[in-house]
Amino acid sequence: MLHPQNPRDWYGLGRWKTRARFQMQSHPLCAHCLEKGLVVKAVIADHIEPHRGDWNRFWLGELQSLCRKCHESGKKFAEHRGFRSDIGLDGWPTDPAHPTYGNRVK
Numbered sequence: 623m624l625h626p627q628n629p630r631d632w633y634g635l636g637r638w639k640t641r642a643r644f645q646m647q648s649h650p651l652c653a654h655c656l657e658k659g660l661v662v663k664a665v666i667a668d669h670i671e672p673h674r675g676d677w678n679r680f681w682l683g684e685l686q687s688l689c690r691k692c693h694e695s696g697k698k699f700a701e702h703r704g705f706r707s708d709i710g711l712d713g714w715p716t717d718p719a720h721p722t723y724g725n726r727v728k
Contacts, residue, residue: 629675637681642667645685652689654697657716658708666693 625632632638645667655662664687673679688697706717715722 625677629673629680632677632680641681641685645687649687651687652692653686654692654706654708655689662689664688665690668693668697 626635646664650664652660652662652664666688667685668688669680669683670686671679671683673683705715705719705721707720708716710716
């Protein structure tokens with residue numbers, strides 16, 4: 623199967639647009655905001671695990687719906703650091719992988 627070589631171009635394919643639209647219709651609210659008790663409209667169908675240019679992971683990977691703020695800040699932070707930086711109402715990080723809890727980030 624031939625496909626565009628640049629993974630950024632995959633997002634322009636009709637097949638992706640259909641999949642992303644279905645994700646938004648099925649889950650219209652931001653998953654990260656919902657975890658914090660906030661109701662925010664999602665605008666991005668995001669791969670939970672980054673596909674890193676792998677064609678099969680791009681199409682078969684699980685998606686989540688995110689608002690722009692969570693996708694552009696929180697998600698990118700977690701991908702680079704290995705943990706999310708969200709803080710709960712108790713003042714402690716909500717991600718069990720956060721270094722505060724003694725986990726080592728590789």
